[in-house]
Amino acid sequence: MSLTDMYNIALMQGFAGLSLFAVLLLMGLGLAIIFGQMGVINMAHGEFMAIGAYTIFLFSTLTQNYLPDAMQAYFPFAICVAFVIAFIVGWFVEWALIRHLYKRPLDTLLATWGLSLGMQQMFRSTFGPKEVSPTLPDWLMGSWAPSEGLDIPINGMFVLALTALVTGLVMLALYKSRWGLRVRATVSNRVMANAIGINTKKTDRLTFAIGCGIAGVAGAAFTTIGSTGPTSGQLYIVDSFLVVTFGGAASLLGTVVSAFGIAQTQSISEFFMTGSMAKVLTLSLIVLILMMRPQGLFASKVRR
Amino acid sequence: MSHDHDSHDSPESNNRRRLLQGMAALPLIGLPAVSNFARAANIPTAQVNTTKLAVTDTEVVVGQLHSATGTMAISETGSIQAEQLAIDQINAMGGVLGRKIRVIKEDGASDWPTFAEKSKKLLINDRAACVFGCWTSASRKAVLPIFEKENGLLYYPTFYEGLEQSKNVIYTGQEATQQILWGLDWANTEKKAKSFFLIGSDYIWPRTSNKIARKHIENKLKGKVVGEEYYPLGHTNFNSLINKIKLAKPDCIYAVVVGGSNVSFYKQLKAAGITADKQFLLTISVTEDELLGIGGENSAGFYACMKYFQSLDNPNNKKFVEAFKAKYGPKSVIGDVTQAGYLGPWLWKAAVEKAKSFDVAKVAAASPGIEFKEAPEGYVKIHENHHLWSKARIGQMTMDGQFKVIAESPQLIVPDPFPKGYQ
Numbered sequence: 053m054s055l056t057d058m059y060n061i062a063l064m065q066g067f068a069g070l071s072l073f074a075v076l077l078l079m080g081l082g083l084a085i086i087f088g089q090m091g092v093i094n095m096a097h098g099e100f101m102a103i104g105a106y107t108i109f110l111f112s113t114l115t116q117n118y119l120p121d122a123m124q125a126y127f128p129f130a131i132c133v134a135f136v137i138a139f140i141v142g143w144f145v146e147w148a149l150i151r152h153l154y155k156r157p158l159d160t161l162l163a164t165w166g167l168s169l170g171m172q173q174m175f176r177s178t179f180g181p182k183e184v185s186p187t188l189p190d191w192l193m194g195s196w197a198p199s200e201g202l203d204i205p206i207n208g209m210f211v212l213a214l215t216a217l218v219t220g221l222v223m224l225a226l227y228k229s230r231w232g233l234r235v236r237a238t239v240s241n242r243v244m245a246n247a248i249g250i251n252t253k254k255t256d257r258l259t260f261a262i263g264c265g266i267a268g269v270a271g272a273a274f275t276t277i278g279s280t281g282p283t284s285g286q287l288y289i290v291d292s293f294l295v296v297t298f299g300g301a302a303s304l305l306g307t308v309v310s311a312f313g314i315a316q317t318q319s320i321s322e323f324f325m326t327g328s329m330a331k332v333l334t335l336s337l338i339v340l341i342l343m344m345r346p347q348g349l350f351a352s353k354v355r356r
Numbered sequence: 357m358s359h360d361h362d363s364h365d366s367p368e369s370n371n372r373r374r375l376l377q378g379m380a381a382l383p384l385i386g387l388p389a390v391s392n393f394a395r396a397a398n399i400p401t402a403q404v405n406t407t408k409l410a411v412t413d414t415e416v417v418v419g420q421l422h423s424a425t426g427t428m429a430i431s432e433t434g435s436i437q438a439e440q441l442a443i444d445q446i447n448a449m450g451g452v453l454g455r456k457i458r459v460i461k462e463d464g465a466s467d468w469p470t471f472a473e474k475s476k477k478l479l480i481n482d483r484a485a486c487v488f489g490c491w492t493s494a495s496r497k498a499v500l501p502i503f504e505k506e507n508g509l510l511y512y513p514t515f516y517e518g519l520e521q522s523k524n525v526i527y528t529g530q531e532a533t534q535q536i537l538w539g540l541d542w543a544n545t546e547k548k549a550k551s552f553f554l555i556g557s558d559y560i561w562p563r564t565s566n567k568i569a570r571k572h573i574e575n576k577l578k579g580k581v582v583g584e585e586y587y588p589l590g591h592t593n594f595n596s597l598i599n600k601i602k603l604a605k606p607d608c609i610y611a612v613v614v615g616g617s618n619v620s621f622y623k624q625l626k627a628a629g630i631t632a633d634k635q636f637l638l639t640i641s642v643t644e645d646e647l648l649g650i651g652g653e654n655s656a657g658f659y660a661c662m663k664y665f666q667s668l669d670n671p672n673n674k675k676f677v678e679a680f681k682a683k684y685g686p687k688s689v690i691g692d693v694t695q696a697g698y699l700g701p702w703l704w705k706a707a708v709e710k711a712k713s714f715d716v717a718k719v720a721a722a723s724p725g726i727e728f729k730e731a732p733e734g735y736v737k738i739h740e741n742h743h744l745w746s747k748a749r750i751g752q753m754t755m756d757g758q759f760k761v762i763a764e765s766p767q768l769i770v771p772d773p774f775p776k777g778y779q
Contacts, residue, residue: 057603061599072595075593183619193654195629208595278616286590327588
């Protein structure tokens with residue numbers, strides 16, 4: 053084992069942590085908006101991610117069959133469509149289900165859990181029980197090898213870039229746009245926001261739909277690293293809630309920091325321990341910290 | 357939810373049905389369809405069924421117990437289809453002892469207590485003569501006490517960790533040593549692999565398999581295990597593991613990763629630059645079913661050790677693949693366990709016909725020595741320990757999601773569910 057080898061492995065390990073960070077953050081973002089800003093416990097969050105993933109699969113199959121020349125280009129386009137579809141479904145779900153339950157948070161939990169079961173069965177009936185994975189364009193596969201023995205996964209870089217983009221956009225929208233202003237007003241004082249003429253119902257619906265849309269984007273991005281099955285959403289839901297709760301529910305910055313912390317702990321401990329033990333260590337640390345700071349890392353300063 | 361099947365056959369209703377069928381058949385006397393009556397009459401029902409199973413002069417009821425829903429549906433669908441295909445073919449040949457097989461399908465829903473409950477229903481209410489079912493070891497362990505208590509007969513299709521033997525179960529898949537030892541020998545002699553990195557999902561089958569593999573590598577092959585790692589089921593992030601592999605530089609990655617994790621694992625291997633031209637990888641957990649999800653571009657060139665591959669070149673298999681595709685569509689793929697599922701009904705038929713009885717005790721007693729020469733995998737025979745003699749084969753993954761068979765054990769391998777020196 054030479055020094056360059058060590059150096060390369062350290063670099064790759066650092067990148068492994070970064071790409072896990074990107075994955076966790078992307079998962080948590082949509083939920084941070086829905087759970088953090090609206091207080092809705094959306095158990096179907098993972099299924100909205102699956103919608104995004106299946107959209108990519110659908111597009112890859114269609115492109116392969118009808119437009120094989122466009123194979124290299126379909127992916128970014130399909131991600132946008134994944135956002136739109138998840139957005140529309142989210143809009144509809146808010147209208148049909150969530151808005152009746154705003155005053156009963158525990159019932160939303162049950163209702164969205166039921167929704168997630170229903171959506172899983174829908175995926176199963178439509179796409180079959182077997183896991184699928186879309187054919188990715190060539191430029192998304194393989195690794196970038198700047199030097200001998202150093203391989204940086206391209207899909208990891210892609211997810212990282214996409215996460216940066218989406219996070220940036222969400223921050224911008226939340227703190228610079230009209231919608232963001234309305235959301236923040238509604239979160240801090242719903243009645244007053246209503247009184248000064250903000251249509252809180254519309255704001256809620258838009259917020260929920262945007263959260264779902266981002267989940268769709270996350271699911272779409274994850275097709276580059278994993279597979280998609282009817283129950284894939286279940287794999288993500290726990291981690292998503294973990295990231296958001298640990299970061300402090302109402303704080304986007306908290307979500308970012310918590311995703312980073314969890315990812316680094318997990319990935320570094322995985323390197324030095326077995327996989328299952330690493331998970332145990334990460335979770336124990338989170339539990340410990342949450343015991344000391346029940347409100348999460350970054351609690352928003354709200355007068356209660 | 358599927359309790360109210362059309363299947364609550366009490367003996368009385370069977371008699372009534374027989375009478376009605378007989379009356380309905382009266383105008384048809386002389387047509388070939390009636391010949392079953394004649395054949396069945398050769399051996400009276402009272403003689404072939406002394407334990408009150410659901411057997412009439414024309415019909416025998418069997419159960420099928422798999423997960424058609426839930427997380428295991430991905431794997432079990434193939435077995436469900438293959439068993440149904442075998443049963444259809446047997447029925448087209450006139451059934452078993454002149455009696456048509458009627459299947460009662462129950463859904464274990466990927467939930468082990470549900471498996472136990474449904475097996476009770478099949479054995480006690482439906483009086484099924486035998487049951488084809490289960491996939492995971494956990495589901496088998498859940499139903500085993502019930503099969504032993506109610507004296508049922510289970511045909512279990514999955515390759516599994518061994519360490520079990522029951523008079524009420526026929527294991528049509530490989531137990532661990534049949535799948536592992538010869539494959540490792542092959543890796544050692546053909547690929548000159550001396551150091552191995554063992555990877556598995558964290559539950560009983562991968563752990564037991566790797567334990568056996570480690571003993572074999574260290575004691576028999578005099579090789580070295582440079583790493584052994586387990587990850588929770590459904591784990592999707594293998595980057596740290598891959599760096600560990602790069603650090604250890606093994607001659608062979610020995611992978612026992614199951615389910616959806618497989619897809620992440622191979623995708624990330626590829627993304628980290630570990631491809632078949634640089635690294636030798638042998639797995640015992642990837643069949644054609646998994647390749648469907650993994651995709652040829654992520655896995656081409658790696659090796660798997662199984663007893664059956666869809667591309668196996670023999671007349672039996674050609675017929676089987678053709679029939680399977682005719683029934684389930686040209687795009688369907690057939691994995692190792694699917695083929696093992698197909699063996700169940702045929703082995704049962706042969707044992708029943710040898711015993712001249714549907715009674716579970718007699719069928720079980722007649723089973724050792726039963727041969728099935730038309731098996732798609734070639735030839736199988738039931739051992740006294742209720743497992744099958746079978747060959748082991750190495751397949752290399754191809755771009756189109758299939759395997760190219762490149763090596764095969766010269767002899768059938770004896771099943772050895774309690775291997776000495778490996779525990």
